[in-house]
Amino acid sequence: MNSSRQVTFLFLASAIIALMVGIFFGVIGGFQYILPLFLKESMGFTKARPLHVTLVVTWIFSAAIGGIYYYLPKIFGKLYSIRLAYLHFILFVITGCAILFCFFTNQFGGKEYLEFPPYLAFPMLLTWVLFMVNFFMTIKGKFLQAPIYIWMWTTGISFFFFTLLETYLWTIPFFRDNIVRDVTVQWKSMGSLVGSWNMLVYGTAFYIMEKISGNEIHTRSNKVFFFYFLGLTNLMFNWGHHIYIVPSAPWIGNIAYIISMTELLILGNIIYTWKKSVNESRQHIHLLPIRFLSSSDVWVFLNLTLAILISIPAVNAYTHGTHITVAHAMGTTIGINTMILLASLFFIIQQENISMSASHSFIIKKGFWVVNISLLVFWISLIACGIIKASEQQKGTIFQQMMEMLSPWFHSFLIAGIGVFIGLLMICYPLFINFINNRIPKTVSES
Amino acid sequence: MNRLIVFIILILLFLSFTAYVYTLGTEGPNVKMSDESIRGKLLFQKYNCTACHQIYGLGGYLGPDLTTEISQPGKGEAYAAALLKNGSVRMPNFHLSETEIKELVEFLKYVDATAITYKNKGTSPIMNQ
Numbered sequence: 001m002n003s004s005r006q007v008t009f010l011f012l013a014s015a016i017i018a019l020m021v022g023i024f025f026g027v028i029g030g031f032q033y034i035l036p037l038f039l040k041e042s043m044g045f046t047k048a049r050p051l052h053v054t055l056v057v058t059w060i061f062s063a064a065i066g067g068i069y070y071y072l073p074k075i076f077g078k079l080y081s082i083r084l085a086y087l088h089f090i091l092f093v094i095t096g097c098a099i100l101f102c103f104f105t106n107q108f109g110g111k112e113y114l115e116f117p118p119y120l121a122f123p124m125l126l127t128w129v130l131f132m133v134n135f136f137m138t139i140k141g142k143f144l145q146a147p148i149y150i151w152m153w154t155t156g157i158s159f160f161f162f163t164l165l166e167t168y169l170w171t172i173p174f175f176r177d178n179i180v181r182d183v184t185v186q187w188k189s190m191g192s193l194v195g196s197w198n199m200l201v202y203g204t205a206f207y208i209m210e211k212i213s214g215n216e217i218h219t220r221s222n223k224v225f226f227f228y229f230l231g232l233t234n235l236m237f238n239w240g241h242h243i244y245i246v247p248s249a250p251w252i253g254n255i256a257y258i259i260s261m262t263e264l265l266i267l268g269n270i271i272y273t274w275k276k277s278v279n280e281s282r283q284h285i286h287l288l289p290i291r292f293l294s295s296s297d298v299w300v301f302l303n304l305t306l307a308i309l310i311s312i313p314a315v316n317a318y319t320h321g322t323h324i325t326v327a328h329a330m331g332t333t334i335g336i337n338t339m340i341l342l343a344s345l346f347f348i349i350q351q352e353n354i355s356m357s358a359s360h361s362f363i364i365k366k367g368f369w370v371v372n373i374s375l376l377v378f379w380i381s382l383i384a385c386g387i388i389k390a391s392e393q394q395k396g397t398i399f400q401q402m403m404e405m406l407s408p409w410f411h412s413f414l415i416a417g418i419g420v421f422i423g424l425l426m427i428c429y430p431l432f433i434n435f436i437n438n439r440i441p442k443t444v445s446e447s
Numbered sequence: 448m449n450r451l452i453v454f455i456i457l458i459l460l461f462l463s464f465t466a467y468v469y470t471l472g473t474e475g476p477n478v479k480m481s482d483e484s485i486r487g488k489l490l491f492q493k494y495n496c497t498a499c500h501q502i503y504g505l506g507g508y509l510g511p512d513l514t515t516e517i518s519q520p521g522k523g524e525a526y527a528a529a530l531l532k533n534g535s536v537r538m539p540n541f542h543l544s545e546t547e548i549k550e551l552v553e554f555l556k557y558v559d560a561t562a563i564t565y566k567n568k569g570t571s572p573i574m575n576q
Binding site for chain 2: 032033036037040041044045046049050108109110111112115144151169175176177178179180181183184185186187188225229232233236237242243245246247248249251252255320321322323325326399
């Protein structure tokens with residue numbers, strides 16, 4: 001068996017660094033909401049925001065990819081090519097550093113979430129191709145009978161490639177020179193791009209749940225595939241609720257509205273199975289992966305409810321362009337994706353029989369609560385900002401006045417944001433130390 | 448096999464929908480983008496204005512939504528040009544040239560001209576549901 005352990009640990013250690021530095025820049029951005037002159041010239045919001053977003057997204061991808069490289073050999077016996085995985089990692093780091101360099105030196109030129117100069121999309125695509133080759137050659141011929149997490153990873157990897165290409169259609173004049181087409185395609189690609197990383201992350205959650213419970217039925221049943229196809233349908237079509245206000249053909253929005261409402265089935269299923277999953281979680285709550293997966297369940301419920309509400313056109317008309325959209329984004333990236341990925345990291349630690357010290361375990365458990373409580377305050381503050389903004393926009397209040405009215409909520413979201421940073425540091429520092437200290441298996445290092 | 452069929456059907460629906468979105472679904476209002484406003488759009492990206500400002504919902508929240516800002520009462524081209532030239536408490540001074548300012552203003556005017564659904568909230572069929 002060719003071990004992918006070391007390359008996995010490299011991805012995971014880089015992921016942790018990206019998360020912590022990314023949240024740090026988020027805190028700087030938060031300060032700029034209440035202190036407009038804070039680092040205005042040296043690290044203005046035009047730098048802090050892309051640094052924050054890019055690094056946090058890097059965390060999600062790097063942690064998910066590292067996990068997949070670790071799990072694939074356990075599922076299929078071996079990874080197609082360890083060398084390719086190393087090459088992927090090296091190119092991933094070089095591209096990431098080039099992007100950060102561009103941000104620090106004020107070199108932009110791209111669109112929102114991909115603000116770096118467009119030529120950097122080429123190495124980015126190439127890193128993904130290396131990952132695709134490794135993944136598809138590993139699962140070759142075994143896809144149809146595979147459990148749900150393989151389908152989800154396949155979907156996530158394929159759709160990410162497609163949507164990344166789509167995000168650069170604006171470089172073609174046919175798309176660039178029509179703002180309606182450009183904006184619509186950008187919302188479409190971004191919506192599907194988020195859906196594609198969700199597939200990678202949720203697939204990881206299914207894998208961990210299967211291995212912890214020892215029950216393979218849940219990852220192969222018709223019911224779980226029904227919800228997978230429902231999720232896939234939403235990935236493909238429900239992005240349209242972002243463009244109700246864009247003067248594109250109305251039925252793009254109509255389709256999105258109908259598809260978005262199918263999420264009620266997912267919500268209903270969560271409520272229906274809630275008691276059972278709570279009981280199961282209680283039995284294993286001492287296990288760190290279960291603890292983090294359980295908290296992601298709560299965040300799925302909260303964010304799905306919010307997503308369904310803002311998909312209703314009559315509600316969307318007011319909430320569009322307010323901080324409620326940010327609340328949804330933060331709730332999903334931190335509350336759901338980050339919690340699942342941390343569960344994956346702790347699961348890998350367990351699989352490698354790495355025993356954490358009692359002090360590390362204590363700090364992590366406290367950090368878990370600090371993150372979740374802070375995130376809840378953060379989420380509520382953003383929703384409050386959104387409600388006030390929506391209401392004031394209707395009254396025609398001028399922007400500066402509105403910002404002053406929102407100031408108390410900006411203070412609370414900044415304090416809560418610092419809480420999220422501290423809580424994640426309490427979790428990630430021991431994790432990072434353990435990954436670095438154990439990157440070489442003990443049997444090898446001791447010999 | 449049934450799962451594969453469902454998967455393929457969904458992919459085909461997605462590709463058809465995508466083709467529609469790329470073409471007929473996004474023709475938008477009949478407003479042509481001038482060369483000046485195209486350059487303004489690229490400047491908007493070059494200076495990463497989207498970090499703080501939204502256009503059709505895309506962008507940050509530290510500054511106002513710019514989709515129809517230029518046609519708001521008390522605003523206008525001169526107001527936008529002055530802000531672009533000097534910055535504000537929150538907005539940095541990007542030291543833009545007169546040509547760049549003009550191109551950015553042209554871009555904002557173009558976006559404003561297309562924003563019929565913004566100006567008539569409630570008239571878009573989807574918003575009336």
